[in-house]
Amino acid sequence: MNVLEIHELTRKFGDFVAVDNMNLKVREGEIFGFLGPNGAGKSTTINMISSLLRITKGEILLLGKNITKHSRFAKMNIGIVPQDLAIYEEMTAYENIYFFAGLYGLRGNELKERTAEALEFVGLSDRAKELPKNFSGGMKRRLNIACAIAHKPKLIIMDEPTVGIDPQSRNYILNSVRKLNEMGSTIIYTSHYMEEVEEICSRIAIVDHGKLIAEGTKEQLKSSITDTKDIWISYKSEQPLDTERIRQIPGVTQVLDDEQEQLLRVWSKAEINNLNLILQQLIQNQVEIRSVDEKAATLETVFLTLTGRNLRD
Amino acid sequence: MKDILWLARRTLIATFRKKSSWIMFILLPVAGILVSMMIYGGGTGGTLRVGIVNEDGDSRITKDTLSFIQGMEQAEVTVLDEESMKQKIAASELDTGVILEKGFADSVRSGHPEGLTLVSLKGAQVTAYLKSMLNNYVDNIAAIGLSAGADQTVFDKIYNGYSQKSFGMDASVVEDTSKAKNMTYQSLGFLIAFMMFSACNLTELIIKEKENRTFLRILTSPISARNYVLSNVMVNILLVMLQIALTLFMLKQVFGINSGIPAGELVLALMLYGLAAISLSLVIVAFAKNSGMAGALQNLIITPTCLLAGCYFPVDIMPDSVRKIAAFLPQHWLLQTVDDLQNGTAFGQLYLNLFILLAFAAAFAFIAIYRFSRNNDTRTFV
Numbered sequence: 001m002n003v004l005e006i007h008e009l010t011r012k013f014g015d016f017v018a019v020d021n022m023n024l025k026v027r028e029g030e031i032f033g034f035l036g037p038n039g040a041g042k043s044t045t046i047n048m049i050s051s052l053l054r055i056t057k058g059e060i061l062l063l064g065k066n067i068t069k070h071s072r073f074a075k076m077n078i079g080i081v082p083q084d085l086a087i088y089e090e091m092t093a094y095e096n097i098y099f100f101a102g103l104y105g106l107r108g109n110e111l112k113e114r115t116a117e118a119l120e121f122v123g124l125s126d127r128a129k130e131l132p133k134n135f136s137g138g139m140k141r142r143l144n145i146a147c148a149i150a151h152k153p154k155l156i157i158m159d160e161p162t163v164g165i166d167p168q169s170r171n172y173i174l175n176s177v178r179k180l181n182e183m184g185s186t187i188i189y190t191s192h193y194m195e196e197v198e199e200i201c202s203r204i205a206i207v208d209h210g211k212l213i214a215e216g217t218k219e220q221l222k223s224s225i226t227d228t229k230d231i232w233i234s235y236k237s238e239q240p241l242d243t244e245r246i247r248q249i250p251g252v253t254q255v256l257d258d259e260q261e262q263l264l265r266v267w268s269k270a271e272i273n274n275l276n277l278i279l280q281q282l283i284q285n286q287v288e289i290r291s292v293d294e295k296a297a298t299l300e301t302v303f304l305t306l307t308g309r310n311l312r313d
Numbered sequence: 314m315k316d317i318l319w320l321a322r323r324t325l326i327a328t329f330r331k332k333s334s335w336i337m338f339i340l341l342p343v344a345g346i347l348v349s350m351m352i353y354g355g356g357t358g359g360t361l362r363v364g365i366v367n368e369d370g371d372s373r374i375t376k377d378t379l380s381f382i383q384g385m386e387q388a389e390v391t392v393l394d395e396e397s398m399k400q401k402i403a404a405s406e407l408d409t410g411v412i413l414e415k416g417f418a419d420s421v422r423s424g425h426p427e428g429l430t431l432v433s434l435k436g437a438q439v440t441a442y443l444k445s446m447l448n449n450y451v452d453n454i455a456a457i458g459l460s461a462g463a464d465q466t467v468f469d470k471i472y473n474g475y476s477q478k479s480f481g482m483d484a485s486v487v488e489d490t491s492k493a494k495n496m497t498y499q500s501l502g503f504l505i506a507f508m509m510f511s512a513c514n515l516t517e518l519i520i521k522e523k524e525n526r527t528f529l530r531i532l533t534s535p536i537s538a539r540n541y542v543l544s545n546v547m548v549n550i551l552l553v554m555l556q557i558a559l560t561l562f563m564l565k566q567v568f569g570i571n572s573g574i575p576a577g578e579l580v581l582a583l584m585l586y587g588l589a590a591i592s593l594s595l596v597i598v599a600f601a602k603n604s605g606m607a608g609a610l611q612n613l614i615i616t617p618t619c620l621l622a623g624c625y626f627p628v629d630i631m632p633d634s635v636r637k638i639a640a641f642l643p644q645h646w647l648l649q650t651v652d653d654l655q656n657g658t659a660f661g662q663l664y665l666n667l668f669i670l671l672a673f674a675a676a677f678a679f680i681a682i683y684r685f686s687r688n689n690d691t692r693t694f695v
């Protein structure tokens with residue numbers, strides 16, 4: 001059974017096509033990764049699913065029902081965790097969840113129970129009576145999630161729920177996503193952190209320029225790019241590297257230099273043997289090379305190959 | 314409806330959790346009454362400073378009219394020429410002026426009084442009692458004149474009997490209500506200015522919630538944007554009613570000021586005005602791009618219009634051209650209604666005023682709705 005089906009979805013802003021004839025199916029019980037570089041049209045798609053934006057063309061079905069025609073049904077069954085916090089700073093954590101869950105018609109004891117459950121779920125029970133003003137970034141994010149799940153939606157859409165928070169909160173959130181999923185919610189998950197997506201998502205869609213360009217399990221996606229190799233070069237250098245030169249070496253498709261970690265990553269066509277040229281280039285520039293490693297394909301490699309862009313720029 | 318109440322509940326709780334709301338909705342209107350009492354209660358000790366210009370010589374009727382005014386308990390009379398009278402009124406050295414034009418006495422004697430003019434800058438309510446007393450006095454003499462016809466001895470006989478009566482008591486009683494009327498008028502002037510500010514303050518919540526994105530979270534739930542705005546309006550109406558009730562209660566029960574206006578009619582007029590204020594605040598919110606801009610628009614619109622309409626001080630001081638602008642302001646029509654009610658104009662004749670207030674509310678509401686429906690699609694959430 002498909003929880004969400006998107007058919008030939010298009011959204012235009014004036015002449016600009018932000019989402020272009022997109023087709024997508026999310027099955028029940030999945031954690032579905034939704035990836036794309038900046039401006040790819042992810043948010044626009046999510047906004048249409050949550051009825052915040054009108055659809056220019058195409059249709060969205062939630063549990064088989066058209067969301068435009070069955071708007072109330074759709075809204076009752078979707079929970080949105082927005083990328084930017086959407087909570088009341090002047091109301092306590094408890095009151096926030098209580099209010100937002102109440103919007104779905106819950107009242108009385110049921111509402112109280114659901115509120116307490118949601119608080120417990122994100123680990124904020126002992127801070128229930130405090131104002132979010134005094135919360136850390138991670139706690140606010142957790143509250144932001146709790147506000148979207150107390151009404152027990154079938155489909156939860158999370159847009160970058162882990163952006164800019166400490167590793168501890170991040171693990172907490174990732175675990176709760178899994179738990180939510182085990183408890184029966186289908187989840188659409190957007191993130192700029194490839195490791196996260198790789199860790200928790202069962203299926204992944206990659207969009208660019210409003211179009212769906214790849215879809216499948218991690219394994220399927222990775223096997224589709226066996227023609228790319230991913231070289232990690234650990235180095236030592238006082239000066240920043242001249243990555244432009246390396247990029248011009250035949251076969252090289254993408255170069256990423258992490259100056260802090262002193263780690264250079266080079267993606268290149270598998271069939272061209274150019275490692276010598278790359279190393280030569282570095283040595284010529286007085287770069288001390290510590291280790292060279294060729295990695296198995298990662299999601300990041302898939303992404304770079306398909307979009308020509310890094311997810312995190 | 315359930316949705317609207319749920320939203321309204323939150324708005325109310327959040328509003329009254331802030332200290333500033335208590336100041337805005339409760340304290341300021343009460344402070345307005347106190348300030349009005351200071352302006353009209355103390356200082357001149359309730360005396361009415363009257364300047365009289367006598368162009369009619371010293372016939373008996375003229376002289377009696379003069380001493381009639383002088384005999385009024387709280388009147389402090391100066392006789393002077395027209396030019397200096399106008400200057401003194403402008404400089405607030407006099408509250409009001411009476412001009413007895415040439416031929417005044419004769420016209421009264423003949424039964425058709427004319428040539429009696431009242432000049433005032435403080436608004437009709439200041440001179441209302443003086444005017445009514447004078448009119449009453451002059452009308453009575455004119456009636457004597459009319460019934461006596463050309464027969465001077467008959468006239469003198471009736472007139473002698475009449476003019477011996479004392480008006481001191483009456484005058485002082487009327488004086489007191491006039492003071493109360495002034496205080497009421499001024500308190501209501503402050504109240505309607507505060508009403509407008511607090512209506513805007515509450516409506517601004519819509520923009521603030523757009524800015525902290527809770528608005529969009531609400532819209533992802535089964536709540537419609539229309540119900541969301543309606544709930545805000547509902548709370549606003551509630552608070553307007555609260556302000557009106559509180560102010561009128563304080564005026565009458567706590568400070569013991571008798572407004573001289575039937576309460577029901579005053580409340581109706583204030584409610585209609587309140588609706589206009591709320592609709593206006595919706596217009597501001599509909600056009601403002603962010604809360605900073607809303608705040609600026611609010612100050613730009615409310616303060617000057619309240620000044621022009623005479624919320625803070627009587628509009629009579631201003632030049633005629635400025636006063637004409639006031640006709641385009643809802644505040645003016647509310648104050649006009651108060652004025653009319655205080656001067657005893659029958660309520661039926663006030664339908665026009667009330668209709669105009671209602672029209673303001675409707676016009677503003679339409680503009681806001683039109684605007685809201687047009688900028689529907691520029692929301693960004695995620």
Ligand SMILES: Nc1ncnc2c1ncn2[C@@H]1O[C@H](COP(=O)(O)OP(=O)(O)OP(=O)(O)O)[C@@H](O)[C@H]1O
Nearest residue numbers: 013018036037038039040041042043044045691692
């Ligand atoms: N209201 C709007 N009016 C005009 N253009 C818009 C509007 N909203 C989005 N766009 C454009 O549509 C494109 C897709 O934007 P969208 O926000 O969906 O991207 P995204 O995939 O969410 O990117 P990011 O990773 O940066 O969040 C962008 O080029 C954006 O400028």
Ligand SMILES: [Mg+2]
Nearest residue numbers: 042043044695
């Ligand atoms: Mg986005």
